[in-house]
Amino acid sequence: MTLIGVLALQGGFAAHAHMLHGLGADVREVRVPEDLSGLDGLIIPGGESTTMTLGIEREGLAQPLRAFRGPVFGTCAGLIMLDREHLGMMDIEARRNAFGRQVRSFEADLAIAELDGPPLRAVFIRAPWIAAHGDDVEILASVEGHPVAARQGDVLAVAFHPELGDDTRLHERFLASCNGGRG
Ligand code: GLN
Numbered sequence: 001m002t003l004i005g006v007l008a009l010q011g012g013f014a015a016h017a018h019m020l021h022g023l024g025a026d027v028r029e030v031r032v033p034e035d036l037s038g039l040d041g042l043i044i045p046g047g048e049s050t051t052m053t054l055g056i057e058r059e060g061l062a063q064p065l066r067a068f069r070g071p072v073f074g075t076c077a078g079l080i081m082l083d084r085e086h087l088g089m090m091d092i093e094a095r096r097n098a099f100g101r102q103v104r105s106f107e108a109d110l111a112i113a114e115l116d117g118p119p120l121r122a123v124f125i126r127a128p129w130i131a132a133h134g135d136d137v138e139i140l141a142s143v144e145g146h147p148v149a150a151r152q153g154d155v156l157a158v159a160f161h162p163e164l165g166d167d168t169r170l171h172e173r174f175l176a177s178c179n180g181g182r183g
Contacts, residue, residue, distance in 0.1 A: 005030040005039040009055035011047015015163040033064035041178035046076030071154040079157040091134030098129040122160035
């Protein structure tokens with residue numbers, strides 16, 4: 001069975017775990033470096049990136065997270081954590097609260113490259129967007145011309161909350177990429 005770690009220092013880890021369980025995956029909440037061993041994939045959830053950064057520093061998780069070899073999926077604040085100014089696991093620069101702080105929480109039907117079927121109903125909550133990115137980063141979806149989903153190798157980042165709602169396609173795709181991982 002596929003074992004997925006969900007960084008559980010702060011934020012929306014429980015909804016990710018719930019969705020992963022529903023798809024038949026095993027889930028481990030990651031709070032300390034030892035929790036990263038033997039995982040087939042890792043999710044960094046949404047939440048509050050400043051608080052999450054402090055938690056990562058407190059637990060000595062920055063280097064172990066960077067050293068993680070396997071598919072990684074960051075959502076909302078998770079996208080921010082992956083960027084150049086935080087963990088540096090993806091060659092992107094996130095702009096926090098890019099759509100505006102409170103008023104710009106919204107839903108949008110997003111056509112996402114890589115996903116078959118109808119657009120995905122995406123929930124944005126004080127979301128970032130990708131303000132700059134390197135050549136190795138593929139943009140998968142945009143809102144108003146601003147990139148909100150991207151991939152670099154086996155690191156996937158989205159600015160919205162795919163764990164909310166009942167469209168499981170992004171998690172399914174992520175799980176499929178984790179299968180045949182490290183077992
Ligand atoms: N605005 C938050 C931040 O900057 C991210 C919001 C979210 O994860 N829903 O950390």
